Amino acid sequence: MTEGSLKNMNPPGTWEAGTPPTIKVKKDPLVPVTRTSYLPERDADKTPILECIDLGITFGGLKAVDNFNVAIGRTEIAGLIGPNGAGKTTIFNLLTKVYQPTHGTILLDGKDIATMSTAQVNRAGIARTFQNIRLFHNQTVLDNVLIGLHNEMDYGMGSAILRLPGYWRAERIAKERAMEYLSLFHLDQHAMDLAGSLPYGAQRRLEIARALATNPSLLLLDEPAAGMNPSETAELMENIVKIRDTFHIAVLLIEHDMSLVMNICEGIVVLNFGRIICKGTPDEIRSNPAVIEAYLGRKGAKKL
Amino acid sequence: MKKLSKGARTDLLTYAGVIIAFIIVSVLKANGGLNRSQTGLLVPICCYIVMAVSLNLTVGILGDLSLGHAGFMSVGAFSGIITAMSLANVIPSAPVRLMLAMIVGAFFAAVIGFLIGIPVLRLTGDYLAIVTLAFGEIIKELITCLLVGVDSEGLHIIFNVSGSKTANDLNLLEGGKVIIKGAQGATGTKTIASFTAGFILIMITLVIVQNLIRSRQGRAIMAVRDNRIAAESVGINVTKYKMMAFVTSAALAGAAGALFGLNYSNLAATKFDFNTSILVLVFVVLGGLGNIWGSIIATVVLYILPEALRGFASYRMLIYAIVLIVVMLTTNNPVLKTWREELRSKFGKNKNKEAKDA
Amino acid sequence: MKFLAYLVSGISLGSIYAIIALGYTMVYGIAKMLNFAHGDVIMIGGYVSYLAAKNLGASPLVSVLIAMAVCTVLGITIEALAYRPLRSAPSLAVLITAIGVSYFLQNSALLIWGANPKAYTPVISGTLQLFDGQLSVSYISILTVACCIVIMVGLTLFTGKTKMGKAMRACSEDKGAAQLMGINVNRTISLTFAIGSALAAIAGALLCSFSPALMPTTGSMPGIKAFTAAVFGGIGSIPGAFLGGILLGVIEALARAYISTQLSNSIVFAVLIIVLLVRPAGLLGKYTQEKV
Numbered sequence: 005m006t007e008g009s010l011k012n013m014n015p016p017g018t019w020e021a022g023t024p025p026t027i028k029v030k031k032d033p034l035v036p037v038t039r040t041s042y043l044p045e046r047d048a049d050k051t052p053i054l055e056c057i058d059l060g061i062t063f064g065g066l067k068a069v070d071n072f073n074v075a076i077g078r079t080e081i082a083g084l085i086g087p088n089g090a091g092k093t094t095i096f097n098l099l100t101k102v103y104q105p106t107h108g109t110i111l112l113d114g115k116d117i118a119t120m121s122t123a124q125v126n127r128a129g130i131a132r133t134f135q136n137i138r139l140f141h142n143q144t145v146l147d148n149v150l151i152g153l154h155n156e157m158d159y160g161m162g163s164a165i166l167r168l169p170g171y172w173r174a175e176r177i178a179k180e181r182a183m184e185y186l187s188l189f190h191l192d193q194h195a196m197d198l199a200g201s202l203p204y205g206a207q208r209r210l211e212i213a214r215a216l217a218t219n220p221s222l223l224l225l226d227e228p229a230a231g232m233n234p235s236e237t238a239e240l241m242e243n244i245v246k247i248r249d250t251f252h253i254a255v256l257l258i259e260h261d262m263s264l265v266m267n268i269c270e271g272i273v274v275l276n277f278g279r280i281i282c283k284g285t286p287d288e289i290r291s292n293p294a295v296i297e298a299y300l301g302r303k304g305a306k307k308l
Numbered sequence: 309m310k311k312l313s314k315g316a317r318t319d320l321l322t323y324a325g326v327i328i329a330f331i332i333v334s335v336l337k338a339n340g341g342l343n344r345s346q347t348g349l350l351v352p353i354c355c356y357i358v359m360a361v362s363l364n365l366t367v368g369i370l371g372d373l374s375l376g377h378a379g380f381m382s383v384g385a386f387s388g389i390i391t392a393m394s395l396a397n398v399i400p401s402a403p404v405r406l407m408l409a410m411i412v413g414a415f416f417a418a419v420i421g422f423l424i425g426i427p428v429l430r431l432t433g434d435y436l437a438i439v440t441l442a443f444g445e446i447i448k449e450l451i452t453c454l455l456v457g458v459d460s461e462g463l464h465i466i467f468n469v470s471g472s473k474t475a476n477d478l479n480l481l482e483g484g485k486v487i488i489k490g491a492q493g494a495t496g497t498k499t500i501a502s503f504t505a506g507f508i509l510i511m512i513t514l515v516i517v518q519n520l521i522r523s524r525q526g527r528a529i530m531a532v533r534d535n536r537i538a539a540e541s542v543g544i545n546v547t548k549y550k551m552m553a554f555v556t557s558a559a560l561a562g563a564a565g566a567l568f569g570l571n572y573s574n575l576a577a578t579k580f581d582f583n584t585s586i587l588v589l590v591f592v593v594l595g596g597l598g599n600i601w602g603s604i605i606a607t608v609v610l611y612i613l614p615e616a617l618r619g620f621a622s623y624r625m626l627i628y629a630i631v632l633i634v635v636m637l638t639t640n641n642p643v644l645k646t647w648r649e650e651l652r653s654k655f656g657k658n659k660n661k662e663a664k665d666a
Numbered sequence: 667m668k669f670l671a672y673l674v675s676g677i678s679l680g681s682i683y684a685i686i687a688l689g690y691t692m693v694y695g696i697a698k699m700l701n702f703a704h705g706d707v708i709m710i711g712g713y714v715s716y717l718a719a720k721n722l723g724a725s726p727l728v729s730v731l732i733a734m735a736v737c738t739v740l741g742i743t744i745e746a747l748a749y750r751p752l753r754s755a756p757s758l759a760v761l762i763t764a765i766g767v768s769y770f771l772q773n774s775a776l777l778i779w780g781a782n783p784k785a786y787t788p789v790i791s792g793t794l795q796l797f798d799g800q801l802s803v804s805y806i807s808i809l810t811v812a813c814c815i816v817i818m819v820g821l822t823l824f825t826g827k828t829k830m831g832k833a834m835r836a837c838s839e840d841k842g843a844a845q846l847m848g849i850n851v852n853r854t855i856s857l858t859f860a861i862g863s864a865l866a867a868i869a870g871a872l873l874c875s876f877s878p879a880l881m882p883t884t885g886s887m888p889g890i891k892a893f894t895a896a897v898f899g900g901i902g903s904i905p906g907a908f909l910g911g912i913l914l915g916v917i918e919a920l921a922r923a924y925i926s927t928q929l930s931n932s933i934v935f936a937v938l939i940i941v942l943l944v945r946p947a948g949l950l951g952k953y954t955q956e957k958v
Contacts, residue, residue, distance in 0.1 A: 427939060
């Protein structure tokens with residue numbers, strides 16, 4: 005197990021390295037799907053928040069993602085890593101229904117999301133950030149989070165136009181909550197700035213704040229540390245753990261920064277050419293020859 | 309009271325500006341400070357202000373280029389004329405009839421807007437623009453085929469597809485009245501539109517549009533405009549909010565159309581063609597996308613400009629075209645743009661811009 | 667036989683739309699702008715060839731050539747003065763400028779040549795009698811269709827085989843990258859406007875030969891229809907513009923003959939809407955999804 009300083013920040017449940025899979029391989033012939041995921045022990049007796057069964061998508065004959073089987077615990081921080089072009093972002097797009105899977109099932113908290121749209125998936129509990137930041141650049145930082153709180157407010161068009169009491173109440177509460185989310189990420193003093201005017205690292209944090217505002221049970225982070233300097237990355241790591249501990253949600257992140265992944269992820273999935281080549285704890289991943297080969301090539305792997 | 313946000317302040321200033329302008333013009337009118345042709349411009353200006361503000365909701369706030377806004381105006385105008393004319397005997401009060409006509413006009417325009425929205429809002433960009441243009445032309449031609457009359461038995465409507473029917477085919481009873489005569493359009497309409505009604509309609513439009521913009525619905529609409537995929541990812545139903553903006557915009561255009569239609573005794577459907585849609589679009593773009601008071605000012609200035617140039621007679625449209633091109637070139641010139649922004653940050657008016665440039 | 671006659675008139679009308687649409691589609695493909703002034707360049711082309719024939723006594727071919735030269739210069743000038751400064755501006759600003767240019771051309775024509783329609787002498791007259799006189803096809807129809815096919819094939823070869831054509835395609839795909847490869851983007855765009863405007867002049871002469879009343883607003887509606895045709899076939903695609911133009915002409919002619927004269931434009935537009943719903947990028951257009 006990674007014994008970093010972050011260990012102390014992970015109070016809910018315990019997580020032992022090398023524990024045998026708590027969810028056994030199902031031998032039931034009625035379900036011809038093997039579920040071979042590790043879940044943190046504290047989550048093991050609950051329905052996984054996310055379960056992908058034989059998920060795959062084909063783009064014009066090319067299998068971009070194939071046979072993707074993963075389960076993520078309710079309060080797990082999981083990592084999705086792999087070389088460039090392995091299909092990591094494609095998986096996020098499948099999970100959020102930006103792409104329609106060619107085959108396979110996605111269970112969110114045990115419920116199939118096959119018929120849902122992207123917006124419905126978000127309301128059902130998956131929020132995400134984007135690799136190429138997608139903020140509402142011409143709106144203020146505060147408005148970006150308020151847009152995230154859209155479905156948390158409940159007044160209709162009529163009370164909006166007539167400015168009924170319900171409008172004022174909902175707007176006031178939403179603004180207070182938005183400021184809370186912003187202060188979590190030290191963005192509160194920039195609340196009235198335009199989102200596009202923020203520096204890169206702050207934009208990434210704002211995207212996470214906006215995603216959190218939608219009250220998700222699973223947060224997908226696409227390269228959250230990209231373009232950040234080491235101190236920003238360290239702070240981000242703390243923040244991700246803090247998010248999980250405060251909101252008791254699961255986090256699945258794509259990241260190329262190995263120190264981040266190895267430090268905070270409890271379960272890691274390695275993807276190459278659209279297929280899972282390895283699943284396990286950071287220690288298992290680190291020593292797995294297939295992973296080393298995927299990253300360094302066959303020759304490079306031999307040299308090590 | 310808490311300090312008002314910048315947006316709320318702009319809204320209040322817009323209301324105040326419109327009210328002050330109304331008072332000034334009303335006083336001028338009462339004292340004979342306006343000549344006949346200037347008075348005649350008042351109601352159309354009100355209509356076009358409502359048209360521009362409502363189109364700004366579609367183009368500026370929702371971010372979809374619509375080239376068929378005049379179509380909704382047309383629907384509102386003719387349904388409003390039919391309402392007002394057919395109720396002439398039932399409701400003697402002209403303002404009440406005018407109000408009903410505007411409500412009916414808004415309703416029918418909203419219904420048409422919804423029906424058109426279903427296919428249109430699935431498209432994006434220039435494709436959406438060309439389809440709205442197509443719908444505008446279709447509405448124009450359909451109304452050109454319309455024969456409507458009213459008598460003691462109620463409304464008589466013929467849809468003149470072959471082009472061979474005339475008003476006589478309506479078989480109106482004694483005392484009946486033809487309201488719409490196909491290509492000739494509405495003839496003999498009793499003009500009951502008034503400047504006050506125009507002012508009230510502008511105020512209602514401003515309340516609807518400005519309050520909508522500063523609500524969760526408005527934020528959702530702007531989120532869809534700025535980044536559709538991000539909007540979806542935070543749980544916003546894109547189709548719903550596109551439709552909300554589009555239908556609201558159509559309804560307001562319909563109300564404006566009803567007022568416009570009841571300002572002229574004769575009005576043909578060809579008045580609401582592609583060029584009228586473009587005219588309103590020019591108001592919106594020159595006033596600034598998403599800028600409500602900008603739309604109002606641009607409408608007033610650009611509507612009066614050709615009239616003010618009447619002395620130059622045949623040159624006026626040429627001058628108008630040149631003004632249009634020059635304004636577009638200067639407002640979008642990169643050198644002038646940075647110069648303007650520098651000036652702005654020098655006076656500390658806009659700190660955000662500065663941070664953006666850094 | 668009547669049907670065949672309608673079909674022939676539809677195809678020849680469609681060929682004019684196709685020629686205009688080719689100009690539209692090329693300009694759109696490279697400058698990514700709706701050049702609303704294109705229809706008015708057609709009108710100018712019509713007037714110039716009319717005046718050349720009337721005042722200089724030029725033969726039809728020479729008058730069309732003069733019109734082409736004038737329109738080419740006009741197109742390049744419009745692009746350089748009105749559109750080039752807006753290359754990095756939002757597309758709506760360019761659109762409004764194009765509308766301004768369109769008003770400018772129409773009102774200039776109004777001032778110079780007046781509002782009264784001019785009677786245009788067709789570039790070629792006479793009809794060909796087929797099937798013992800049951801079907802008559804005017805020579806102008808045949809000429810139009812022939813012109814359209816030659817232009818379409820010529821443009822396809824030009825963009826596919828020549829160096830300038832390849833530069834054009836590169837610019838339409840990615841201006842920045844094209845510039846890095848040493849392509850003069852401004853010159854390539856100028857060339858595209860030149861070609862589009864020259865085509866507009868040909869279309870103007872042919873259009874006026876069909877409906878000889880020449881007015882400052884002559885180009886507007888055909889311009890919009892041709893734009894519709896370009897979108898119909900898939901804007902940016904040369905065969906698409908050809909196909910779209912022909913189909914549009916045929917649909918319009920048949921709708922006028924069999925359904926309703928008054929609603930013929932509506933029917934054309936309705937077909938466009940249906941096509942776009944089934945194929946959002948037009949018949950031959952490529953639909954590209956935004957990458958997430």
